[in-house]
Amino acid sequence: MAEMKKKATRESYGEALAELSGTCERLVVLDADLAAATKTGVFKKACPGRFIDCGIAEQNMMGVAAGLAASGMIPFASSFAMFAAGRAFEQVRNSIGYPHLNVKIGATHAGISVGEDGATHQCDEDIALMRTIPGMTVINPADDAEARAAVRAAAGYAGPVYLRFGRLAVPCFNDPASYRFEWGKGIVLRDGQDVTLIATGLMVWRAVEAAELLKEEGVSARVVNIHTIKPLDRELVLRCAAETGALVTAEEHSVIGGLGEAVCSAVCEGCPAPVLRVGVEDVFGCSGPAVDLLEHFGLTAQNLAAKARAAIALKKH
Structure with missing residues (x-):
């Protein structure tokens, strides 16, 4: 097969959020001192007034996101999958899932492809954890076009969503001009x-x-x-x-x-x-x-x- 452009879906995540900043006034992005890695720094640059760095406190970040959602905002809470799904599981379950709040969890650096960070950061259990929370939607995009479309779809959906993104650059095989994301459809x-x-x-x-x-x-x-x-x-x-x-x-x-x-x-x-x-x-x-x-x-x-x-x-x- 011919070589094609490659891009990490975490980059697509940050860029999609920045693109939404101008059209979705209720959108707010939270991060846990990892904006450079999760690529939410792209949104921060475009819209600093709606970016909140919660520091290395992922559990608290989920609580802040829940409060923002309860106030009518559309928060995207961002961190590595190991921390977003693992460390903050109780807060995601009880503060976001149980009241079915409109929080989007942007989990980057998922899976084995985190690479040299090793076993402590390679979250291979996050899909399993998030699937068990009643009412939680779980999305795992395959490339740049799909990741961008998933972020846009999540922003327009009323309810909690877990979005899984990777660190490794992957082939961009979908055509952005024709790709269509359908909620819950393979x-x-x-x-x-x-x-x-x-x-x-x-x-x-x-x-x-x-x-x-x-x-x-x-x-x-x-x-x-x-x-x-x-x-x-x-x-x-x-x-x-x-x-x-x-x-x-x-x-x-x-x-x-x-x-x-x-x-x-x-x-x-x-x-x-x-x-x-x-x-x-x-x-x-x-x-x-x-x-x-x-x-x-x-x-x-x-x-x-x-x-x-x-x-x-x-x-x-």
């Missing part, structure tokens, strides 16, 4: 009859690459991008299970509690079919270059293709 990137690869975040493009590898072997793989993990597009998942008979999920997250388990639950209840999962197994991360870590943990197109072959072999003939 996107079929390519059709196929033998197996469906259902991916989210940076694993979406790797699923496309895996489909190319499988095509060379005569295997027809459907590729589905699930940007909204909760609510899951059950209709699309079940249709894929019925039409291809086997599925493989792919996520830069623990195989416990993330996209894979959401898909397994839907398929088990609605259209039983083999489902194999690609993700971080029941282990902590480790320090190293992001690309090397993705390979180390099996988050590769090659491993996806291997899982696809195994899933096809499990189909009932």
Whole structure:
């Protein structure tokens, strides 16, 4: 495949917020002393009067965001995923989720691709945590255009939203001019009859690459991008299970509690079919270059293709 432009979705997050500053007067951005890393500094430069640095106090930041939302503002509370979903979980659950307040949580530096920051900062549990909070929407965009569209959609949605962004630059495969973000709807990137690869975040493009590898072997793989993990597009998942008979999920997250388990639950209840999962197994991360870590943990197109072959072999003939 030809090389394409790459960009980290955390950059898309900051730029999208800055773009919204001129049209959404109720928008306010909070950060926990990480504006340079989360890229909310871009919004601060564009609109300093509606930017609040809460310091290294993520739990308090969620409480401030809740108060702002209760006052009619649209707060985006920003920090690393480990701190936004992990350290501040109780405040997110009780102060934002329970009263169903209109707070958007912008969580950057999610997953293994944080790289050299190591296991303490590599949050592979955040999707699982946020999925358990009643009424919380969970979005994990795959590239620049999708991340920008997700931020705009979240700003216009009434209710709590968890937005997951990455540190690593990823291919910009969606056309910004034609891309359309639909709340809670997956996107079929390519059709196929033998197996469906259902991916989210940076694993979406790797699923496309895996489909190319499988095509060379005569295997027809459907590729589905699930940007909204909760609510899951059950209709699309079940249709894929019925039409291809086997599925493989792919996520830069623990195989416990993330996209894979959401898909397994839907398929088990609605259209039983083999489902194999690609993700971080029941282990902590480790320090190293992001690309090397993705390979180390099996988050590769090659491993996806291997899982696809195994899933096809499990189909009932």
